[in-house]
Amino acid sequence: MIEYKRVKDFTEEQLEDLFLSVDWFSGKFPAKLRIAFQNSSKVVSAWDDIKLVGLIRGLDDSVWQATIDCLLVNPQYQGYGIASTLVNSLLQDYKDFLYVEVVPDEKKNVSFYQKHGFEIMDEGTPLQFKGSGWK
Structure with missing residues (x-):
């Protein structure tokens, strides 16, 4: 049985395994x-006993705009509605x-977000800058 928690304190191993x-x-x-x-505005996680199997985080300014930064579910647990619940x-x-915005990591995920009420923006193009901290 999957349990959903609002915690931010994960071990490095749990995050490494899931990602x-x-x-x-x-x-x-x-x-x-x-x-x-730990520094994220909101985090919801999915657990199978002590195993972290899914995760979503939101970044926000507390009143105006929020961004879903990442949503991931371990492939062994996909297809059971965990991502939708998160x-x-x-x-x-x-x-x-x-506003709540998301930039899906892959085009194939666009339809998933559309099923949850997101719409493709008519204007704007998502851009990304990778800082030196990820090299």
């Missing part, structure tokens, strides 16, 4: 991930905000 399970490059930097999640939980936290 590398989905082949995210950032999994190679578990110490940075640990600090990033998104819906975070969106509930942000129901009174004016």
